[in-house]
Amino acid sequence: MKSVPIATPEIAIIGHPNEGKSSVLSTLAEDDSVRISATPGETTECRTFPVIIDGREILRFTDTPGFQNPSRVLAEMRKIAETSNDSVAEFRQKFKDVEELHDDVELLLPVERGAGIIYVVDGSRPVRNVDRAEMEILRLTGRPRMAIINCKDDDFGQLESWKNEFRKNFNANRVFNAHRATYAERILLLEALKSIDQDWQPTLNKVVKAFKEDWAARNSATVDILQTLLTECLQYSVSASIQNEKDSTEVQQRLALSYQKTIEEKERLAHEQIRALFKHNIFKYTLPPHSILHEDLFSEKTWHLLGLSKKQVALAGALGGALVGAKLDLLTAGLSFGIFTGIGGAAGAFGALAGGKKLSSGKNILGIDLGGEQIKIGPATNISLLLILINRALLFYQHTINWAHGRRDYTTNLPEPVSAAGSGGFTADWSASQLRTCKAYFSAVTQKDETVMLEEAQKLSVILTDTLAAISRHE
């Protein structure tokens, strides 16, 4: 087939209506503005998504409408192919004004321009004649082509029959995984595309490299945002004067509320910054309804699920007790309560946060310094706050980089690494040495020891970067 040479390689995403073309495209192009819906026929015009690196467009993906008359298009193209070398262009020219063939004429536009083809099918349904007609049309175009099997609803029952069909008509095929993080799936798809046309390899290598670097830079920015959040929250304190001891309960509650609100607001802003790094196309971004992130930062459930696990408490006590100077009883204090649960009553919890002072110590009650008629909450004394902030940020990150949730065409939920039974979130899997770094960082921050803080922040940054990379590769 004669194709019009174009400067930028183009890949058209083609398929039957409602098979997930736009989902595949939004993964490849990392563009969530692609209109996706459960109603077939959402895309009626081709839409191109350029990949621009350093101001130069080096690759473009094109979303196309679904086939509406595959059998007729095939019949017409076969007829045309008998007399013409370029059946796609001839077909488009001949039927450009036929209303009912509008979508079919439109979807072949990028192919006429010489685009390579990604053919998307829903692997959860059986192969039908219309699908065979579509595959045959694509074969007639003579363009390099790859098939992507998108198993909606995790139904893989028809996978083999599809693969058999593909072997006849396609250079390559692969299964699209809607649950894998967008980044990981995109890199895998791009790597797979290399195999369908050797000419594309240099371009695709460049794209993959640029995507990887871009992603690493965004992860690094995420780590910076998170560390700033941690430092600010752990060092934060509020204080107020009191006239007499009668006032103290009321002031305590007021302070506690203020402390809680400030920390929550700081966290919200940090999450917003992380979101902006990854979901720049979505203005109204919402978390999946089942997420633990919908719990308040200081709720009992959050602290139970995202704080230190019992095992870690024991581990931390044994390994880092001397180094951190924290005692086991202090660590356990915030384990199963939100720190502000039953304020005034849960002395242990409150004490733990406010400085670890004992009730018996003369001028401090509940860790509140009454000596200078001042009441003060913070800086934090419970390392759980550090871990909870980290875990919540990582969870938020995980949801943000994964597009499968919240999509109308995918009903499945992304599993969170937190179950009601267990606890610990992402940090639950951290090793003893990693936890030791956390503690060293925690005490350096809370004690405002600048030298140690810099050193430990560096170490923590490595751990966080590795964790983000692991989440990015998550399947």
Next chain:
Amino acid sequence: MKRNWQYQDIIDLEFFLRQDSNHKGSVLHSRDRQIFLQHFELQRQDIPVVPSALMQLWLQARREEHPEPNTLPGTIAREAHALLRLVLIIFGLISGGSAGLFFFTYAGTTPVNVLHFLVLFVFTQVVFTLIILLRGGALRLGLKSLPPTLSARVMAVLTKKISSYLLRQTHKNLSAEQRLGVNATLGQIKATNATYGSLLLWPLFQLIQILAIGFNVGLLGATFLKVTVSDIAFGWQSTLQFSSQSLHTFVSWMALPWSWLFAAGTAYPTLAEVEGSRIILKEGIAHLQTPDLISWWPFLLLSLIAYGLFFRLLLYCFGIYKEYRSAKSLRFDTPPIRQITRRMLTPVVSTQARPEPTEQAITQPKDLTEEFTETELQERSNPVHLLLPDEICDQCDNSLLAGYLSRRGLNIHNSLRFMVDYESDQQLLEKLAEESWQKSAGIVILMEAWMPPLVSFQIFLKELRAKVGKNLPFTLLLIGKPSPTSPLTPVQDEALFAIWRQKMESLGDPYLELDVLIEEESE
């Protein structure tokens, strides 16, 4: 009960049909059967088999059970219609009256030119009436439309271009769901129009006549008032040099409808009076005689009555008659209505066991044939052509399929494979075009609901419709994803079914029915 169908009944009927489309067949069956039984057990009359009478009974029952009968769209439409009629009468009276008063304010210095009056108020009305009559006559003679003039053709092309451009532009900005909704609504309007078209048209025709009657009465009143309370001189003039004799002859012809009723000189001016009321600008009016100048007014009033009011009254009566005739000729044979009559006439059979698609379940309707009346049995021997998609054609258990169709009172006359490829579908269409459909109960098409309805299938249905005639029922039955043992499974996804329904509605084919092949009886 014997009342003729009116537009408000049709509106309510369509409203209830739309309501029903969201309910399961079994629920509707027991309800409609109940309506039938309640009435005929009480009345102990002969069972009417006329669909029109059955539908009236059904509509009456549905209206009675509606919680707020006053909010039914038919009632609202009737009230709006009555209000509109009143408004139009008042508007007609006022506009006619004002036109008359305004026209006669010219009187005073020069006599009122009777030719102006005739041209403005009489001839224009006659021309309009003639256009309507000629057009109606031409349509009656079998012309689909009058030969379009060049301007009409330009207008038609422009309108078509603009509307399709607008539709396309609007479509671009709509989501697929909204687009589907818009197309389905347009299709529904088209289907309603195809089924009841003229019945809904004639009330509008009558409204126009009412407006014109009001206008004529207002104009007559104003003219009479002016003549009574002021001194108006009537004369005539024309740049064309026609003689008084010609005008007199013309006027006597015009007065033919009423001249036999009145004494000479009253019905229309005499030649002398015509001569005497001629205005010649350079001579002024001073020499004209008063009796000549006032001789015109009875003629003017009578021409307005005869050519304005009387014609409009005739057209109004014609509108009423046509409405009555179109109501009489309603066919009541569209698939949704056939379903209702079938449900009313078919006994409800309940089984204890969950109806699995097994031999036992499907033989039940057969066992019950003794209980059916003659009419019902007739309904039950309705031969249909069955179109099966290529992929499932070979795996379909034909006896099972026959069982499902017999529950709908249909039996398979001929089973055909389609959707192999484009050419074979075209051949099939040609083959079906040659068949005789006289005794056929229609065409049943089986489709897999989980495949999104494609434009190609819509086109296929349109082409099929063009080949087999517009009143042959098409029944499109949907099935679910094939199980390892059978392709005949229930449709699981309600959303998919809704998409199919909207897509099919957008075709605007009143004789196309969509349903599931196997109804899940979950309740």
